[in-house]
Amino acid sequence: MSHSTTTTWDGGGLPFGVSWQKLMMWLFIVGDAILFASFLAGYGFLRLANPNWPDSGQIFHMSLIGTMTFVLISSSATMAAAVGASRAGQREKATRLVWLTALGGAIFLGMQAYEWSTFIHAGARLSTNPWGVPLFSSCFFVITGFHGTHVASGVLILALTAWRNSTGKASAEGVELAGLYWHFVDLVWVFIFTFFYLV
Amino acid sequence: MSNHEQHAPLGFWRKYVFSLDHKVIGLQYIGMAVVMALLGSGLAMIMRIQLAWPGAKLSWLGKLFPNAFPEGLLAPEHYLSIITMHGTVMVFFVISLALVSGFGNYLIPIQIGARDMAYPFLNALSFWVMVPACLVMIASFFVEGGAAASGWTAYPPLSALKNAVPGSQWGQTLWLLAMALFIVSFTMGGLNYVTTVLNLRAKGMSLMRMPLTIWTMFIAAIIGLVSFPPLTAAAIMLLFDRHGGTSFFVPAGLSIAGKPVMHDGGTPLLWQHLFWFLGHPEVYVLILPGLGITFEILATHARKTVFGYKMIVWCLIVIAVLGCVVWGHHMFVSGMNPWLGEFFTIGTLIITIPSAIIGLCMLATLYGGSLRLNAALLFALGTLALFGTGGFGGVFLGNATSDIFLHDSYFVVGHFHFMIGGVTLFATLAGLYHWFPKMFGRHLNEGLGKIHFWLSILGFYGMFLTMHFVGINGAPRRYYDFKAYKMLEGLQTYHLCITISAFTFAVASIIFLLNVTWSLWRGKKAERNPWDATTLEWVAPSPPPHGNWDGPDPVVHRWPYDLSTHAGAKDFAMQTEGPDKAPVTS
Numbered sequence: 001m002s003h004s005t006t007t008t009w010d011g012g013g014l015p016f017g018v019s020w021q022k023l024m025m026w027l028f029i030v031g032d033a034i035l036f037a038s039f040l041a042g043y044g045f046l047r048l049a050n051p052n053w054p055d056s057g058q059i060f061h062m063s064l065i066g067t068m069t070f071v072l073i074s075s076s077a078t079m080a081a082a083v084g085a086s087r088a089g090q091r092e093k094a095t096r097l098v099w100l101t102a103l104g105g106a107i108f109l110g111m112q113a114y115e116w117s118t119f120i121h122a123g124a125r126l127s128t129n130p131w132g133v134p135l136f137s138s139c140f141f142v143i144t145g146f147h148g149t150h151v152a153s154g155v156l157i158l159a160l161t162a163w164r165n166s167t168g169k170a171s172a173e174g175v176e177l178a179g180l181y182w183h184f185v186d187l188v189w190v191f192i193f194t195f196f197y198l199v
Numbered sequence: 200m201s202n203h204e205q206h207a208p209l210g211f212w213r214k215y216v217f218s219l220d221h222k223v224i225g226l227q228y229i230g231m232a233v234v235m236a237l238l239g240s241g242l243a244m245i246m247r248i249q250l251a252w253p254g255a256k257l258s259w260l261g262k263l264f265p266n267a268f269p270e271g272l273l274a275p276e277h278y279l280s281i282i283t284m285h286g287t288v289m290v291f292f293v294i295s296l297a298l299v300s301g302f303g304n305y306l307i308p309i310q311i312g313a314r315d316m317a318y319p320f321l322n323a324l325s326f327w328v329m330v331p332a333c334l335v336m337i338a339s340f341f342v343e344g345g346a347a348a349s350g351w352t353a354y355p356p357l358s359a360l361k362n363a364v365p366g367s368q369w370g371q372t373l374w375l376l377a378m379a380l381f382i383v384s385f386t387m388g389g390l391n392y393v394t395t396v397l398n399l400r401a402k403g404m405s406l407m408r409m410p411l412t413i414w415t416m417f418i419a420a421i422i423g424l425v426s427f428p429p430l431t432a433a434a435i436m437l438l439f440d441r442h443g444g445t446s447f448f449v450p451a452g453l454s455i456a457g458k459p460v461m462h463d464g465g466t467p468l469l470w471q472h473l474f475w476f477l478g479h480p481e482v483y484v485l486i487l488p489g490l491g492i493t494f495e496i497l498a499t500h501a502r503k504t505v506f507g508y509k510m511i512v513w514c515l516i517v518i519a520v521l522g523c524v525v526w527g528h529h530m531f532v533s534g535m536n537p538w539l540g541e542f543f544t545i546g547t548l549i550i551t552i553p554s555a556i557i558g559l560c561m562l563a564t565l566y567g568g569s570l571r572l573n574a575a576l577l578f579a580l581g582t583l584a585l586f587g588t589g590g591f592g593g594v595f596l597g598n599a600t601s602d603i604f605l606h607d608s609y610f611v612v613g614h615f616h617f618m619i620g621g622v623t624l625f626a627t628l629a630g631l632y633h634w635f636p637k638m639f640g641r642h643l644n645e646g647l648g649k650i651h652f653w654l655s656i657l658g659f660y661g662m663f664l665t666m667h668f669v670g671i672n673g674a675p676r677r678y679y680d681f682k683a684y685k686m687l688e689g690l691q692t693y694h695l696c697i698t699i700s701a702f703t704f705a706v707a708s709i710i711f712l713l714n715v716t717w718s719l720w721r722g723k724k725a726e727r728n729p730w731d732a733t734t735l736e737w738v739a740p741s742p743p744p745h746g747n748w749d750g751p752d753p754v755v756h757r758w759p760y761d762l763s764t765h766a767g768a769k770d771f772a773m774q775t776e777g778p779d780k781a782p783v784t785s
Binding site: 016019020023024027028030031032034035037038039042045046049050125126127128133134135138142146 | 317318386389390391393394395397398399424425427428429431432433435436439443444445446447463464465466468469472473476
């Protein structure tokens with residue numbers, strides 16, 4: 001991206017006051033949000049079409065899910081702190097906070113792996129499950145799996161950002177871009193948490 | 200700032216193959232679209248031969264593809280594959296590639312005064328993901344069972360169950376993979392389009408001074424970014440249905456060849472909703488850039504300012520917004536709640552208002568102009584004609600009452616070929632005649648161009664207007680042989696007429712390809728601004744070097760359609776001309 005980091009637009013303030021990098025990240029997030037919305041809408045459509053949908057409260061370990069959610073949301077807080085530190089020029093502090101955020105993501109993934117394995121031990125498969133409508137477990141694996149993939153890629157991005165930041169290669173904006181993606185992944189989980197485990 | 204010095208001369212591979220230059224990438228897309236168009240139209244010709252002369256033997260194809268053409272006779276299940284691949288290739292790999300990816304990449308930076316896209320590497324990556332998408336799509340012809348056979352809409356259960364038809368085997372899986380690659384590529388391109396248009400405009404290029412081509416590309420990119428994700432989600436679920444044993448789209452109680460299918464609880468309607476949430480906006484992704492290019496060419500070659508520029512921009516935005524919430528009009532016969540049908544009907548019919556305004560603005564742009572009847576303008580006029588006739592048919596299909604009768608008939612085939620086949624193709628061709636001098640520094644041959652136009656428009660109306668009548672008379676689409684049905688036997692003459700028109704169109708296209716080949720080397724040399732046009736690309740040399748302008752960055756002083764507003768020998772003012780050269784009107 002050699003020549004485009006500065007922009008040729010000099011007819012006043014930039015539209016939305018953001019660089020193209022940040023704008024592009026926002027647009028990507030909007031698209032990805034619609035992707036998750038489609039999955040959740042599809043899930044809702046199928047659930048409404050199947051009146052005998054299993055009662056998720058009876059099946060999931062809510063304390064585990066609650067802890068997972070807490071960890072993930074806390075990692076958003078450390079991310080926000082990292083962006084603040086990076087903007088203030090405190091590079092080492094920012095690096096530590098990004099590593100901490102990545103750790104939060106990794107713990108979330110570990111707990112999700114544990115949740116999946118107990119679920120599978122209880123007899124759930126992609127195409128069938130012991131509680132009734134087969135689509136119940138299909139939706140669960142596909143949607144939480146898709147989100148988990150996002151978390152995993154987010155952890156990778158965070159690790160890369162932390163490493164680049166420690167060597168001084170990442171700009172404050174680079175940290176912020178990784179942060180935007182991370183907040184988005186966390187926000188999506190809030191919706192998945194609500195629609196899968198609470199409703 | 201000037202970043203021209205960074206665009207140093209490069210070797211052959213970096214310059215023409217793995218290029219980061221938006222113009223080279225744009226031309227690569229157009230070239231790829233031409234190759235895919237040969238495939239797509241070849242498939243169409245096979246269909247037309249089969250429909251005009253059912254049971255005709257194509258012995259040379261029989262030798263090449265003994266499975267699909269046993270003894271030269273097209274097998275019915277492979278007729279379905281050919282339909283599917285013709286639709287998919289033409290919509291996604293020809294029109295999208297040439298019009299949106301090709302012209303979009305070529306024109307967006309150069310018309311807004313940027314030296315390249317916001318993120319040239321992502322742009323090149325988007326092209327190099329499209330290459331495997333095309334290859335996978337072509338490869339699906341050669342797997343067991345042949346290419347996908349569930350239509351370009353890939354409706355389940357046909358697409359979800361591997362043993363439904365021969366094409367539902369690996370052909371369908373490869374189809375889904377190719378589409379996934381296509382979506383990834385298209386998303387990367389779209390991200391670049393939107394950020395480039397918003398953040399990289401030259402000094403003075405306010406939004407309301409952008410050429411309409413840029414407005415339409417910009418809006419199309421936004422629609423694409425919003426509407427492709429649902430198809431991605433649906434494609435992932437369909438892959439799980441096919442290979443993971445899930446039943447997202449497969450209901451209970453199906454059986455194939457007497458054997459019950461082990462699926463339960465899903466519904467094909469979910470696919471239809473998710474698919475058409477993309478499928479309908481995709482129509483506007485293709486149509487809108489076509490309209491933008493048409494405005495550009497009408498204004499330049501009629502020597503008139505575009506009539507109602509601001510109104511057109513708002514109409515485009517209204518169309519884009521409404522276009523994203525009317526997908527249900529493709530599903531009127533799916534048993535939807537009549538009240539919901541009413542919503543989709545009204546939404547669809549409201550779209551006719553901004554569309555009609557755009558059509559009228561085109562006519563008003565022509566009114567009182569001094570037309571240069573060259574090939575570019577002729578094709579732009581053809582686009583306008585097709586937009587009118589095709590839009591008229593759309594009124595009948597958008598209304599649930601008449602759609603229930605016309606649904607899945609040849610009327611639909613005729614209609615969408617006028618719109619996403621015709622408006623887009625004619626606009627693409629108009630754009631090629633118009634920008635060819637800029638792209639290659641040489642003009643296309645005008646005489647051959649005019650023959651190309653007249654044969655094309657004759658062939659096109661002969662094919663697709665006739666299809667409207669065949670449809671009203673009750674012929675359903677996707678049938679292999681109409682002679683087999685007594686009530687449809689009488690339509691055979693129409694089918695013959697369509698096929699003859701198709702051959703006419705094919706001849707016209709061959710003339711065009713010859714014209715391009717000849718003109719690339721022998722065409723009349725073009726100067727910087729051969730059309731006396733006003734937009735920024737005509738300030739650059741023909742063809743423009745990497746980095747677009749040989750001088751300093753362009754500065755914009757006026758809107759793009761300052762034509763016939765000035766007395767004297769020179770009837771136009773380019774966007775870069777300051778108020779000292781000519782008064783700034785807008």
